[in-house]
Amino acid sequence: MLVAGVAYFGVIGRSRYQVTSDFIVRLPQAPNNVTPSLLGTVLAGPTMLGSLEDGRFLAVYLTSPEVMQRVFLRLEPETTYAKKGLDPFAGMPKDAPFDQKLAFFRRQVSVVPQDLTGVIQLTTTGLNPATAFELNRLLLNEAENFLNTSNQNISRNQQTFAEQELENARERLAKAQQALAAFNDSQGEINPEASAEATSRYIAGMEAKLVDLQVEEGRLRRQFLDPNAPEVAFVTDQIIELKQQIDEERAKLVGPDEKNLNQRLVKLRNLQTEVGFAEASVKAAQLAADNSRLESQRQLKFLVLLSNPETPSGQSLDWRWKGLLSLVGLLLVGWGVASFVLGISRRQ
Structure with missing residues (x-):
């Protein structure tokens, strides 16, 4: 089994390519009690906490079925992520159902908010450098569009409510003035x-x-x-x-x-x-x-890109080492359990 694992992770397994980009979600104006940091007020306390919360929302949104349909299917995964060669695990099966495509898409995307800084790390995986880069770029565009749409919806809802309250107050004033005039006339x-x-x-x-x-x-x-x-x-x-x-x-x-x-x-x-x-x-x-x-302007959020995605020049080896070490650890655990069971049976 160890030999098979070494053969797969060392030779048979197809190359994976990863692209990483870092960004933060911030307000146009940080609160007055925020202490400036090296990046102005980008990584300051309350702003960092807000970015961390937004990062969790984005982690759900960027792996949602809607985003998968708009982004992942544009990359023609039947071709760019098709199974090839001797690797039975890499790639997506041909004519895969929607649920299987969605599960496969989510394995290629990782959105991790950093608890200490609020920086959101977006990592995408592809079977070739261009696909990994394009997937990362498209997801960044989706994140920015999501923030813009949210800003517009929040601003529109707040303004609509405020204008409706103003209209109600004006109607009440008009009725009160009419009642007073009618009383005086009577x-x-x-x-x-x-x-x-x-x-x-x-x-x-x-x-x-x-x-x-x-x-x-x-x-x-x-x-x-x-x-x-x-x-x-x-x-x-x-x-x-x-x-x-x-x-x-x-x-x-x-x-x-x-x-x-x-x-x-x-x-x-x-x-x-x-x-x-x-x-x-x-x-x-x-x-x-x-x-x-004014409050709607203060609550607007926008994406600050800290590191741009770049086309990888070489394959990612992390998955190979992690897979091989996991296999070795599993074998050691199995060997230890088997030795324990044999030792008990010999005593009996």
Whole structure:
């Protein structure tokens, strides 16, 4: 078995070629509390954590069936990854079903976010240098397109929500203003509040005059022994008439009918408060819409390529050494287990 493994990994196995590129996902403006690094703010703390999270998303997206259909199938894997020679493992079987193509594609792509730096390492494998390079380049384009599409969707959704809130606030303001105007029109007066204040002042004036008349009536009663004297009766009639007039004016302020000035004044102030609140809501919604545009710009993410993919000049030998060492380790484990079992059986 060891001889067969050496023969496969040393001679029979087809050459594999690997292309690696490194990139990071960053914001156009790092937070204010981020300490600059050697690369500006690219590898700083919060930005690094964001790139690490985006790298995990990209690891799933770049190996998804949609990307496989757009990228991998463009490389004509039936030809570029076809089985050839004596190697029974390398390559994709002819007329392979979709699931098998997807599994094979995922074995050729490795997306590894680096925990310490946030750098995302993209490694692609091909059976010839050109295929490995082209696959890496196409996947980088897919990663950049994915970020651009995500930016557009996030910005559009935020802006749509903010504009909808602004439109709702404007509609509320328009309804409040219409209700206030309709109320004023129904009252037939420009300013009910001023009317109520004028009525209150008028009543206060009549009450002051009533006090003066009552004082005068008392003086006349003391002066004339006959309570029905013309002078006393004249003042008494004035007092009765003034009291009646005061009661009528008070009824206009607090009476139960539709002419109640106090009730109209309360309704007026409620409508004015609603208009004021609606105006404040419009201002807040406008400010939120403006801030949403700025925040969308701050949240835009873009790909920073740290190392470009290059066409490999030679085959990758890592898989050969790893495969051979794994085989040797497996044989050693098997030999150890077999020796243990034989030792137990001999003791028995």
